[in-house]
Amino acid sequence: MSVPTTQRPTGTETATGRLGDITLLPDGIPKVTGDFAYSSDLWMDDMLWGVTLRSPHPRARVRSIDIGAALATAGVTAVLTHEDVPGSKYYGLEIADQPVLAVDEVRYTGEPVAIVAADHPETARRAAAKIVVDYEVLDPITDSRAAMSPDSPLVHATPTQDHYPGGGNILRHVRIRRGDPTLTADVVVTGEYDVGMQDQAFLGPESGLAVPAEDGGVDLFIATQWLHVDQRQVAESLGLPEDKVRLSLAGVGGAFGAREDVSMQIHACLLALRTNKPIKMVYSREESFYGHVHRHPATMRYEHGANRDGTLVYVKCEVVLDGGAYASSSPAVVSNAASFAVGPYNCDNVLIDGYILYTNNPPCGAMRGFGAVQVCFGHESQMDKLAAALGIDPVELRIHNAMAEGSLMPTGQVVEGAAPVAELLRRVKDAPLPAAAPTDSYDLRALPGGVSNTTHGEGVRRGVGYAVGFKNVGYSEGFDDFSTARVRLEVVGGELVATVHTAAAEVGQGLITVMAQIARTELGVEQVINQPADTSIGTAGSTSASRQTYCTGGAVQAACEAVRDGILAMASARGLSVEGAALRDGKIVAADGAAVASVADLLGEEIVEETREFHHRPTEPLTRDLGAPGDIGQGAAHLQFAFAAHRVVADVDVELGLVRLVEVTTAQDVGKALNPLSVVGQIQGGTTQGIGLALMEEIQVKDGKIRNPSFTDYLIPTILDTPPMQVQVLELGDPHAPYGLRGVGEPPTISSTPAVVSALRAATGRPLTRVPVRPEHITGT
Amino acid sequence: MTGRPTSSHITLRVNGAARQLDVDNRTTLLDALREHLGLAGAKKGCDHGQCGACTVLLDGRRANACLLFAVAVQHVAITTIEGLADNGTLHPMQHAFVEFDGFQCGYCTPGQICSSVAMLDEVAAGWPSAVTGDVAATEIVLDAAEIRERMSGNICRCGAYLNIVAAIQEVAP
Ligand code: FES
Ligand code: FES
Numbered sequence: 001m002s003v004p005t006t007q008r009p010t011g012t013e014t015a016t017g018r019l020g021d022i023t024l025l026p027d028g029i030p031k032v033t034g035d036f037a038y039s040s041d042l043w044m045d046d047m048l049w050g051v052t053l054r055s056p057h058p059r060a061r062v063r064s065i066d067i068g069a070a071l072a073t074a075g076v077t078a079v080l081t082h083e084d085v086p087g088s089k090y091y092g093l094e095i096a097d098q099p100v101l102a103v104d105e106v107r108y109t110g111e112p113v114a115i116v117a118a119d120h121p122e123t124a125r126r127a128a129a130k131i132v133v134d135y136e137v138l139d140p141i142t143d144s145r146a147a148m149s150p151d152s153p154l155v156h157a158t159p160t161q162d163h164y165p166g167g168g169n170i171l172r173h174v175r176i177r178r179g180d181p182t183l184t185a186d187v188v189v190t191g192e193y194d195v196g197m198q199d200q201a202f203l204g205p206e207s208g209l210a211v212p213a214e215d216g217g218v219d220l221f222i223a224t225q226w227l228h229v230d231q232r233q234v235a236e237s238l239g240l241p242e243d244k245v246r247l248s249l250a251g252v253g254g255a256f257g258a259r260e261d262v263s264m265q266i267h268a269c270l271l272a273l274r275t276n277k278p279i280k281m282v283y284s285r286e287e288s289f290y291g292h293v294h295r296h297p298a299t300m301r302y303e304h305g306a307n308r309d310g311t312l313v314y315v316k317c318e319v320v321l322d323g324g325a326y327a328s329s330s331p332a333v334v335s336n337a338a339s340f341a342v343g344p345y346n347c348d349n350v351l352i353d354g355y356i357l358y359t360n361n362p363p364c365g366a367m368r369g370f371g372a373v374q375v376c377f378g379h380e381s382q383m384d385k386l387a388a389a390l391g392i393d394p395v396e397l398r399i400h401n402a403m404a405e406g407s408l409m410p411t412g413q414v415v416e417g418a419a420p421v422a423e424l425l426r427r428v429k430d431a432p433l434p435a436a437a438p439t440d441s442y443d444l445r446a447l448p449g450g451v452s453n454t455t456h457g458e459g460v461r462r463g464v465g466y467a468v469g470f471k472n473v474g475y476s477e478g479f480d481d482f483s484t485a486r487v488r489l490e491v492v493g494g495e496l497v498a499t500v501h502t503a504a505a506e507v508g509q510g511l512i513t514v515m516a517q518i519a520r521t522e523l524g525v526e527q528v529i530n531q532p533a534d535t536s537i538g539t540a541g542s543t544s545a546s547r548q549t550y551c552t553g554g555a556v557q558a559a560c561e562a563v564r565d566g567i568l569a570m571a572s573a574r575g576l577s578v579e580g581a582a583l584r585d586g587k588i589v590a591a592d593g594a595a596v597a598s599v600a601d602l603l604g605e606e607i608v609e610e611t612r613e614f615h616h617r618p619t620e621p622l623t624r625d626l627g628a629p630g631d632i633g634q635g636a637a638h639l640q641f642a643f644a645a646h647r648v649v650a651d652v653d654v655e656l657g658l659v660r661l662v663e664v665t666t667a668q669d670v671g672k673a674l675n676p677l678s679v680v681g682q683i684q685g686g687t688t689q690g691i692g693l694a695l696m697e698e699i700q701v702k703d704g705k706i707r708n709p710s711f712t713d714y715l716i717p718t719i720l721d722t723p724p725m726q727v728q729v730l731e732l733g734d735p736h737a738p739y740g741l742r743g744v745g746e747p748p749t750i751s752s753t754p755a756v757v758s759a760l761r762a763a764t765g766r767p768l769t770r771v772p773v774r775p776e777h778i779t780g781t
Numbered sequence: 782m783t784g785r786p787t788s789s790h791i792t793l794r795v796n797g798a799a800r801q802l803d804v805d806n807r808t809t810l811l812d813a814l815r816e817h818l819g820l821a822g823a824k825k826g827c828d829h830g831q832c833g834a835c836t837v838l839l840d841g842r843r844a845n846a847c848l849l850f851a852v853a854v855q856h857v858a859i860t861t862i863e864g865l866a867d868n869g870t871l872h873p874m875q876h877a878f879v880e881f882d883g884f885q886c887g888y889c890t891p892g893q894i895c896s897s898v899a900m901l902d903e904v905a906a907g908w909p910s911a912v913t914g915d916v917a918a919t920e921i922v923l924d925a926a927e928i929r930e931r932m933s934g935n936i937c938r939c940g941a942y943l944n945i946v947a948a949i950q951e952v953a954p
Binding site: 024025027028029031032033034035036037038040041043200201202203204205251252253254255256282284285445450451507508509510677678680681682684685686687688689710711712716717718719720722724725 | 815816819820821822823824825826827828829831832834861862863865866871875876878879880882884885886887888889890891894911912914925926928929930932933935936937938939940941942943944945946
């Protein structure tokens with residue numbers, strides 16, 4: 001196999017630290033010296049550049065494609081269309097409904113139509129512009145509620161949703177019914193809420209390098225979240241067996257869900273096999289906005305009924321998510337939205353309908369928080385509204401209804417293990433508040449709007465808001481998202497060394513650090529090497545759903561235990577008594593603490609290597625509506641739940657619509673913090689992305705076209721927008737999970753958005769039913 | 782147009798070495814570094830001057846390499862992230878970013894570090910910022926508000942900002 005010249009092993013350096021220690025990242029040094037090779041940094045001297053021609057229309061029939069002029073351009077080596085896709089012309093994470101290259105119709109603006117390889121990216125771009133596509137432009141279907149109508153034209157003429165029967169453009173309809181939905185209550189509040197389309201906006205764009213191999217296969221160096229799911233889709237479209245499509249993880253510049261779907265993977269491999277040259281593809285920032293799925297925009301209708309004392313009697317919710325042109329992970333996102341629609345509260349009577357629609361808008365899929373983010377804005381807005389209607393403190397109302405261990409989900413699932421909703425809320429409420437804003441002499445620099453000297457703070461009001469949220473860890477509804485790890489223990493140059501190999505994608509969350517901590521702890525070694533992730537080992541599942549430390553951590557633990565058992569068996573075969581012994585500090589240590597033998601001496605030249613899979617407890621699909629009486633949409637669909645709460649303090653200029661966050665306080669139960677440093681980093685980063693959704697982040701789509709595909713027009717929080725944070729980490733331990741841990745990455749993104757809006761409502765007295773909140777919503781103008 | 786050369790043979794002084802290269806006149810400094818000189822440390826996050834990932838130092842001052850033409854910066858000393866460490870010893874700012882966990886994916890990090898190194902020099906030189914209380918003062922107190930203001934041109938999507946502030950505070954005199 002040829003290896004690109006700048007491809008360096010990523011994160012194989014060793015560090016120190018056992019489980020629970022504050023542990024610096026082993027990939028830290030190459031990341032601060034510029035040596036860490038991201039997917040966009042890969043280089044081979046004889047490589048060509050690939051570019052993509054995309055549809056300018058959200059919906060059009062493709063009558064013909066003329067590649068003649070493009071192919072005749074000097075420096076161009078190949079121009080490919082759907083006719084050149086040798087295997088499956090469609091791909092997809094759950095449903096293969098997305099064309100590798102448009103076949104007879106384009107369904108969203110930016111859909112790939114043709115690809116070009118040339119000796120320079122500019123040559124390739126100019127050649128792509130010479131491809132003549134004859135489109136018959138059609139009226140796009142862009143309103144998700146209108147798309148639900150039986151009269152709506154279809155986005156997909158042949159519906160692909162047979163295993164999620166919905167009909168028409170409905171990709172999936174999740175119904176949840178429990179208890180008596182016909183009840184009435186003392187106090188009823190209704191509300192309609194909207195969430196805009198958020199972008200993951202990872203800083204390192206989609207990119208990779210495909211290298212043709214001598215065996216007719218291809219080696220792909222790629223930034224992704226799940227090597228094996230890419231491998232399957234690439235192999236199917238190339239018409240090759242999976243062992244001829246080998247993937248290695250290149251450095252990943254952030255992911256947040258946007259690297260779950262294939263982007264340029266199949267295209268680069270097609271071009272590499274056609275040209276027999278390495279192909280590099282790197283999306284520009286603008287192309288990146290078209291090149292990956294986004295967070296689903298949502299419209300929600302809620303009705304909450306409660307007794308005078310605040311006890312929830314019933315909750316009704318209808319949530320409509322715009323899935324855009326292709327399925328991506330939409331079926332799972334709408335399942336989450338429905339499951340978590342009530343929030344972490346007890347309520348015996350629920351009526352929930354989650355719909356996800358095909359439209360001609362940009363495809364939507366996974367983003368951190370995955371379906372729970374949208375409904376958390378809905379249910380938390382409702383809890384604030386209900387508290388106001390009842391005259392009860394909003395935090396007390398939440399605590400009064402808070403889910404706890406043993407509570408039932410709307411799906412009838414029993415919540416097992418700690419569910420510290422009330423405690424998280426109390427903690428953020430009881431945390432010290434920042435100093436009050438001065439009321440007389442304002443320091444301009446501390447005002448919303450800062451030194452632009454627009455006012456002297458006459459219109460500034462301070463608001464405090466709260467929210468709590470939760471979501472599932474791991475894949476749900478019966479999916480066995482297992483992970484695989486291989487661990488080797490040997491003596492190298494007189495030193496005991498453990499090598500850990502998985503296919504799990506490190507995307508910045510700190511997984512390789514945790515894997516090394518586990519090996520150090522379980523095997524009593526200092527030196528741990530993380531072998532680069534690739535498909536030469538079994539799948540690790542996706543780096544998503546806050547699941548990697550749980551699943552791949554579990555696999556590494558299991559493989560370490562098997563290695564330890566191998567060592568102990570060796571010792572035992574040599575007549576040593578190892579009953580109940582462990583490995584510590586390079587020695588076999590008996591149950592009474594006495595050192596039995598040195599592991600290095602015992603091993604000598606031998607190597608102990610074990611591979612293990614970790615399968616979590618099975619989950620169940622939700623029962624479907626089969627016309628039978630009784631509760632529906634029921635089942636223990638989720639593996640584990642993770643909870644977080646936020647308090648936000650904001651200064652708002654109610655005349656100018658400007659916001660300055662003063663402070664954010666978070667409390668989260670992580671079960672067990674394997675690396676406290678990364679746990680806090682995840683909580684801060686996740687909270688910041690939630691702040692972005694609350695205040696600024698929205699892809700503006702008009703008539704099926706993205707209007708703001710740049711960092712000038714799509715705003716993400718800068719260091720100035722990110723306030724000081726108090727972070728409280730609880731470690732309540734989940735008895736079912738490896739080391740008692742709970743997934744960390746997503747919960748902080750979920751509740752921070754509604755907490756910000758709650759603070760703005762407190763400051764302005766306005767309903768604020770849509771995120772991101774715009775200045776005109778604050779001023780009411 | 783005719784007769785005018787569209788490419789140039791230029792010399793760039795990068796990390797203490799004179800490097801000769803042939804570039805299309807429209808080549809940015811960022812592409813020249815990454816694609817001609819094999820220095821991929823400066824990152825491309827937007828290519829439009831919006832994210833700061835490509836920040837390098839020109840005679841010690843920070844600049845977005847994606848907004849400069851390579852042919853136009855032959856007269857200055859260019860320092861990239863690869864040139865900050867001194868013979869294998871990390872620059873104190875590099876060390877502080879590791880120590881304070883000032884990144885997650887690390888894609889913004891070369892830009893953040895170059896930017897913060899030059900920013901400390903700007904403060905030492907007495908340059909006020911938009912949040913400096915007394916713009917006439919010769920000594921600037923580099924508190925968290927000053928750091929935030931002065932680092933607001935470097936986006937970190939992973940949201941490692943609070944640790945970036947802490948890392949810079951550690952190195953600031
Ligand atoms: S790449 Fe230069 S500022 Fe973003
Ligand atoms: S560390 Fe990922 S963008 Fe800053």
